[in-house]
Amino acid sequence: DVQHKLVSQGFVKVMKGLWADAEKDKDLCLLSYLSICHLACGKTNTTQMVNDGCTDILCFISQYRKVSAYRNYNFTVDIHYRCSAALRNLLSVVSNQSMMIDHGCLNTIIDLANFSTKERSQAFNPADPTSANFRGVWRNCAVALTSLTYNHDVRDKLVQSEAINIILRNAEVDSGDISLGQGLMRELGLAQPVIAWHTVRDSI
Numbered sequence: 001d002v003q004h005k006l007v008s009q010g011f012v013k014v015m016k017g018l019w020a021d022a023e024k025d026k027d028l029c030l031l032s033y034l035s036i037c038h039l040a041c042g043k044t045n046t047t048q049m050v051n052d053g054c055t056d057i058l059c060f061i062s063q064y065r066k067v068s069a070y071r072n073y074n075f076t077v078d079i080h081y082r083c084s085a086a087l088r089n090l091l092s093v094v095s096n097q098s099m100m101i102d103h104g105c106l107n108t109i110i111d112l113a114n115f116s117t118k119e120r121s122q123a124f125n126p127a128d129p130t131s132a133n134f135r136g137v138w139r140n141c142a143v144a145l146t147s148l149t150y151n152h153d154v155r156d157k158l159v160q161s162e163a164i165n166i167i168l169r170n171a172e173v174d175s176g177d178i179s180l181g182q183g184l185m186r187e188l189g190l191a192q193p194v195i196a197w198h199t200v201r202d203s204i
Contacts, residue, residue, distance in 0.1 A: 001043075003038070003039050003042035003043060003044050004042070004043055004044050004045065006039060006044075007039055007044040007045050007048055007049055007052075008045060008048065010052070011039070012036065012039065012048070012049050012052040012053065012054050013052040013053065015032055015035065015036060015054075015057065016052060016053030016054070016056065016057065018032070019032065019053075019056070019057055023060060023064075023070075024069070026072065026073055029060075029073065030073075030075075030079070032057070033057060033058075033060065033061070033079070033083075034079065034082065036049075036054050036057050036058060036086070037058070037079075037082040037083055037085070037086040038082075039054075040054060040058070040085075040086035040087075040089055040090050041082070041085050041086055041089055046089065046090050046093050046096055047093060047095055047096060049090065050090060050096045050099055050100055051099070054090070055090075055099070055100045055103040055104070055105050056103055056104075058083055058086060058087060058105065058108065059103065059104045059105060059107075059108045061075055061079070061080065061083050061108065061111075061112070062107060062108040062111035062112065077133045077134055077137070078133055080112055080115055080116070080133070080137050081133040081136045081137050081140070083108075083112065084109070084112050084136070084137045084140035084141050084144070085136070085140050087100075087105060087108070087109055087112075087140070087141075087144050088140040088141075088143055088144040088147075091105070091144045091147050091148065092144075092147055094150075094151060097147075097148060097151050097153075097154055098151075098153055098154060101148075101154055101157060106148075106154075106157060106158075106161060106163060107161075109141050109144055109145060109163070110141075110161065110162050110163055110166065112137055112140075112141050113137070113138055113141035113142070113145075113166045114162075115137065116134050116135070116137035116138040116141070117138065138170065139170075141166060142166060142167060142170035145158065145163045145164075145166055145167050146167055148163070149167070
């Protein structure tokens, strides 16, 4: 209820207005960033969050490494996990998708998915929270991208980018609750087999 009230009363819009200054201070940047992730994963008006500019803030996680001024910033795997969960939740609402993609979230999701595989130095260990978070980042990204495949307005961007490779890499010919059927695969111009997530393995 508190999260909903914050969003409805314009908290995200205020944070977006302050973001240009907040991102210059490491501690304030991380605090502001996490607040947006937290709201995006709660029971809030996600459409208002998107309209108020949350996507630009969330996409910072894939941009800061490219700017020398942010070289001492440290976005941990936990923050990557929270961001991927936020993007997954926001993109589950179809009306949010086009605006979020226009503001760069597709590249951010691809970067997050690649981070989860490139930065993970050891095989998955269910007893290790950090290892679980790496896996969680990948799963959130794959599910978020899959939700976009049903939106005709953004399909071309998926196929033309690395996004479709991530979806297929995460998938396997097996039983599962989240699947890409043959009809959809044909519409996307991909292979014929039914592609499905193994829901037990991936804890979906």
